[in-house]
Amino acid sequence: MKKIEVKFKRLDEKFNDIELPHYATPASSGMDIRAAVSVPLLIKSGKVAMVPTNLSAEIPEGYEIQVRPRSGLAAKHGIGVLNSPGTIDSDYRGEIKVILFNFSDEHFEIKRGERIAQLVFAEVIKAEVTETETLSDTQRGEGGFGSTGKN
16 A cells, blocks of 8 residues: 655644544545634534634645545534535645535534544646547547436
């Protein structure tokens, strides 16, 4: 399994008790990241909250971090990452914040140190753009948005 070094920097020492991102199990694809809030943060039903983590990262060039929802929060409480997956570029050095959305009919409270999202590391492939007058034909053609059927 390929490994890369990613450096995390804590931004305010009052949150030093909150765990750094880590894998819950040896086979986990994503690292859990936690909320760095002093008091519980209420996300009202149907509303969005930008949740701080008190962390910035140094990601190797050629990689990104994808911010993804936690399945337990989604399935049990209707809490998801609004721009899923969110992207953290290798040249970004600001605080990692997670945009959470409450899809449920109930208000939801985020507590200090609570796991709010997963971080998945991915290689970045850059595309070279070429303008053309024609594209090759395929069996599918221009069919989209359900054109291949439901079953």
